[in-house]
Amino acid sequence: MSNHSKHQDKPRIGITIGDINGIGPEVIIKSLRDNRLLNYLTPVIYGSSKVLSFYKKTLKYEDFNFTQIKDDGKFQNRKINVVNCWNEMIEINTGEVTEGGGKSSFLALEKATQHLKQGLIDAIVTAPINKNNIQNDQFKFAGHTEYFTQKFGAKESLMFMATDNLKIGVVTGHLPLKDVSKKLTKELITQKLNIMESSLRNDFGIQKPKIALLGLNPHAGENGLLGKEDDHVIKPVINQFKSAGKLVFGPYPADGFFGKNDYTKFDAVLAMYHDQGLIPFKTLAFENGVNFTAGLPVIRTSPDHGTAYDIAGKNIASESSMLQAIYMAKDIYDNHNKDKEYSDPSSADG
Known part of the structure; x- marks a missing residue:
């Protein structure tokens, strides 16, 4: 029997x-205002009921109601749960960079x-932080990605930007451009490609994923004329995956590719560095990424x-990306648990 009791088969999504x-x-309040969401998942907001009440009043969302949770993990189904942290x-x-915000x-x-480590929630959705004011003795990370990678003992992780029909990962993330070439090794590309391929299968349910790698240099190096990394570092990895029967192609010149x-x-x-992947992604995905x-x-x-401080508290921020993030967490949870549903008779509705 899974963590969930019989009546609590909806994933608990921490936000x-x-x-x-x-x-x-x-964007959290706007995402959760539609009660239909509660048919599919149980939201648990980590923060402060005072903050939520302040924004509920400021934004005039009187129909937004939540339940404060006193005991760890005693979350209520069909309710928006709030854990005061x-x-x-x-x-x-509002709109200012302060120590308190961090x-x-x-x-x-x-x-x-x-709570995620204890299995009290099934997934976590993180609202934006300011990477500067959050820094303290226990948080010395470039961002959430690095924090979670260390907290959960992963050797390597992949920053994977996704919508239903566009998915872009980056080999190097929060790194100055001048260091990208040094960091780009066959080993690192292999690790990131393995994570991407396995994620497409296990997290997104794509059985035989087809993956394109972008070149590092203009024109993917133009046969060595504009840089050697494409031929000497990226191509050998692609060939290795191909010979293992994987559908991996490239390296493609990034400009023409998009x-x-x-x-x-x-x-x-799979892009080689942060902006090479994120500029096309944010351009093409608009507000749904x-x-x-x-x-x-x-x-x-x-x-x-x-954090978009410039528009904070003005009721003009779009909740679309936050809503997609909540639904994607639920979909990935469902994909992970599909097999269990078929094999665990106790999880069937009786």
Whole structure:
């Protein structure tokens, strides 16, 4: 029998509030306002009922109701659950970078991570943090991705940006451009490609994924004229995967690849560095993109935008990416549990 009791077969999706002065609370409230969502999952917000009440009032969403949870894991089905992660008074300064904004985002993240480790929630969706004000003795990471990779003891993870029909991963993430070439090794590309291939199968249910790799240099190196990494580092990895029967192709010149819509012929694209993957992704995915951390033993998604202080509290932030992140966490959970449903008679509805 799984963690869930019979009546609680919906995944419990933890949602961290992020920086309380950014758009996190707003997009969370807007995403959860439609009660139909509660038919499919049980949301658990990690943050503060005071903060949610403040934004509920400011944004005039009187129909947004939630239940405060006193005991760890005693979440209520068909309700929006809130876990208060701090007791002290943390001031809300909408649209400003403050120490309190960093502190609150860290406390929410830490509590949610603890619950995820204990199996009290089934997945985590993280609202945006400010990577500067969150830094403290226990958080010395470039971002959420690195934090979760270390917390859950993964040797390597993959920043995987996804929508239903566009998925782009990056070999190197939060790294200065001048260091990319040094960091790009056959071993690293192999690791990231393995994670991507396995994620497409296990997380997204694509049985025989077809993957394109982008070249590092303009024109994918132009046969060595514009750089040797494409021929000497990327190509050998592609050949190795091909000889193992995997559908892996490239390296493709990045500009033409997106310019000619070639990305539509593949299940996923592996870019060599951050902006090479994220610029086309954010351009093509508009407001529906989700950032998924593949390769972890747990499910973590987030919207593909930042704190957006400039529009915080103005009721103009779109909740689309946050809503997609919540649904993607649920879909991945369902994909992981499909096999169990067939093999575990006790999980069938009787």
